[in-house]
Amino acid sequence: MIPKEILFSLSLFPYLGFLWYLTRSGQVPRLALAGFYSTLLFVAVTIGAAIYAQVAYGQSLANVDVLHGGAEAFLTLSNILLVLGFRQAVQRRRSHADEQ
Numbered sequence: 001m002i003p004k005e006i007l008f009s010l011s012l013f014p015y016l017g018f019l020w021y022l023t024r025s026g027q028v029p030r031l032a033l034a035g036f037y038s039t040l041l042f043v044a045v046t047i048g049a050a051i052y053a054q055v056a057y058g059q060s061l062a063n064v065d066v067l068h069g070g071a072e073a074f075l076t077l078s079n080i081l082l083v084l085g086f087r088q089a090v091q092r093r094r095s096h097a098d099e100q
Contacts (some may be wrong), residue, residue: 010041032085035078042074 020037022028028036049071050061060067 002057026077029089032082035085038078042078045074046071
């Protein structure tokens with residue numbers, strides 16, 4: 001069985017490919033694209049917080065509420081950017097369709 005840390009690390013490569021494709025396509029709203037990229041920030045913050053929780057408290061991140069909540073705030077920010085970006089794109093498309 002492959003350790004979860006290895007699987008997590010390997011999962012970054014498909015995600016980076018996904019980001020590369022989205023960026024290159026030019027078809028994703030900028031705000032939504034920022035949301036996808038900020039997911040990488042969430043991953044980095046979570047890794048850092050998990051290491052700190054283990055070193056400073058001898059606990060997993062899930063057991064240190066203030067660190068866990070702070071890390072999850074970055075995921076919330078990413079999700080908000082995604083929703084707002086795609087919402088903006090839908091509104092533009094509807095507005096454009098109404099004009100025709």
